[in-house]
Amino acid sequence: MKNRWRTGDLVRAIPIARADLHQAISRDGYRPEYKQEPGKDRWHSWRDAVAIAAAQELRIIGYGPKVAFGLVQNHLSPFLRTKVEQPDDCADVLWLINQLNALIGEKHRCEFVRYADNDAIFIDLNQCACIVVNLGRIAHRILNDLQESEKSA
Template sequence: MIIDVPIWRNADLIRTIPITRADLNQAISRNDFRPEDTPKPGKPRWYSWRDVVAVAAAQDLRKLGFGPSVAFGLVQEHLSPFLQGRIDAPDDCAGVLWLIRPSDDHLTFEAPCEFLRHTEYEELLIAPNENACIIVNVGRIAARVFNELQATETAKVIRDEFQILGPVI
């Protein structure tokens, strides 16, 4: 059963993605990334699985060499609205590719983007007159992070049961 409410904390994202706490806080405070949940002052922030997928995608863009403002700007401008508007459950991400088309000389968060559903058996063709594009496999990212989040939840349940019942001899 998928519960579509924010249920993960900073520590879960740090462990799952991975991202440092400082980078996550900077993405929110300086790079305009807006998670679905806005906490009240003094309360902890919670993240939905859509937020986790978005942060993981931004981290993948950062691994390609893009700075945090461009990576999180692209996510906030394009990926987050797509996830919130068209994706109801993590399985809905299966086969989704995010095509980012940089301008001739650089990439900005206003870059034209496109989302398409693709199977691994289809060829992805880009017209010869088009610039090369960055392809982010949202489906794989969603599967990876959601599996990690579920494993974290399972480990918590096992740990809690072990503490309640004690070791079995």
């Protein structure tokens, strides 16, 4: 498996328009792992592929691009870059996103939980509803799609 992909590879593997991805990078605050060199194509790491796919999942359920990519940039990307060495390390990881009261200044609280198939995730009665993003499933799907596109090329 390659360690990085061009924007075109991601656009084919993740259902995202190229313009939406460029907007996320230029205006919505998302910063890929590798900086683009002037006059060269942008390269994306496997962490970027997982992060962008997760942002698209958030967009599908109704989050706007600024919020979705902001959550990814502020919470998911740091987690992937500091706690996850290999794509397989995403297996069994859930990203829990809690919406908080905007009056206290914090809009979202996020945590990452590793679980086994037999484990149940319990949400405390005092806790608000949360969005559950299955990072393991997203990583597996996207990286398989990228590998398939490598084989067919």
